[in-house]
Amino acid sequence: MKRLAVVLALLVSNPIAASADGCFICQRDSPCGQYCRYDGRDNADNRKKCTQAGCKIGGTASCPTGSNIKTCHAEAPGPLERLHQLAAQQR
DSSP: OOHHHHHHHHHHOOHHHHHHHEEEEEOOOOOOOOOEEESOOHHHHHHHOOOOOOOTTEEEEEOOOOSSSOEEEEOOOOOHHHHHHHHHHHH
């Protein structure tokens, strides 16, 4: 129970770290679109999720905000999975 309280306190006190995201640039012939947005760090798991979403990764970039840009999303972890990730980082 104490761990849960610590994790929740970290989430509330540090919202920037909890909401970090980025984008992969998808190659021209990707069915996903021009970019694939992911939550968290640029790691093998997020690359795999974007690849499964149909993005042929060509590089990394900050996420565009234009309405004319087609962006797909990597599967985001659920709230419980996110809490487990944060608790593992604290160990």
